[in-house]
Amino acid sequence: MKLSIEDLVQTRIPTQHGEFTLHYYSNNRDDKEHIAFVKGDVANQHDVPVRIHSECFTGDVLGSRRCDCGEQLDMALDIINRHGQGVLLYLRQEGRGIGLLKKLQAYNLQDQGLDTVDANLQLGHLADERQYDIAALILNSLQVGSVAPITNNPQKIEQLRALGITVSQRIAIETTINADNVDYLKTKAERMHHMLSVNDNP
Numbered sequence: 001m002k003l004s005i006e007d008l009v010q011t012r013i014p015t016q017h018g019e020f021t022l023h024y025y026s027n028n029r030d031d032k033e034h035i036a037f038v039k040g041d042v043a044n045q046h047d048v049p050v051r052i053h054s055e056c057f058t059g060d061v062l063g064s065r066r067c068d069c070g071e072q073l074d075m076a077l078d079i080i081n082r083h084g085q086g087v088l089l090y091l092r093q094e095g096r097g098i099g100l101l102k103k104l105q106a107y108n109l110q111d112q113g114l115d116t117v118d119a120n121l122q123l124g125h126l127a128d129e130r131q132y133d134i135a136a137l138i139l140n141s142l143q144v145g146s147v148a149p150i151t152n153n154p155q156k157i158e159q160l161r162a163l164g165i166t167v168s169q170r171i172a173i174e175t176t177i178n179a180d181n182v183d184y185l186k187t188k189a190e191r192m193h194h195m196l197s198v199n200d201n202p
Helices: 057-061 069-083 100-111 116-122 133-141 154-162 182-191
Strands: 005-015 018-027 034-039 048-054 086-091 147-149
Touching: 005 133, 018 133, 034 069, 034 133, 048 069, 057 069, 069 086, 086 133, 100 116, 116 182, 147 154
Parallel strands: 048 086, 048 147
Antiparallel strands: 005 018, 018 034, 034 086
16 A cells, blocks of 8 residues: 555644644554644745654653753754744654664663664664655655755665655754763764764763
8 A cells, every 4th residue: 555644734833942833644554643843834945954853752751861862852943943944753653663662671671781773683673663754755745845854864864865855955963962872872873874973971
């Protein structure tokens, strides 16, 4: 079955980063609510700042210091607000696509000495199982001309281009390094080739 999406509702959401319009999408693949948080008029616009953010309950909601997700989410909204327009796509693919239960199990393996990649592999998963085809469909539905992804992940950029999205430039997003996330960030840089500057002394 060909993947399809439907923009079911749009509503105004005022935030500390300005006013956005939230688009709630359904799709024919899963029962998850993938969301576009849009600031300004992005239709037929170019170099639109776009953050494709995968759900991270522990980081986004609880403020966990084990990752950089919550801080990236807040920084991305600030970047979009300062540009006066942009899109934050919130995709429901927790734990790089393995789900919350497996992510928490991976955390325990990390506390035993494995890095984030090896923990996923030991649980029988890939290092990263996220997909971005729904993101591409949403960007097309919003009629975005070209995007400036807010990311350090080259794989995200490559997948967007492979899905037919025009990527004009990249907006870097580097967060605070602390004792709890330094190994996580080093693994991102060294094993997943994220464009990050990480040292051993947070």
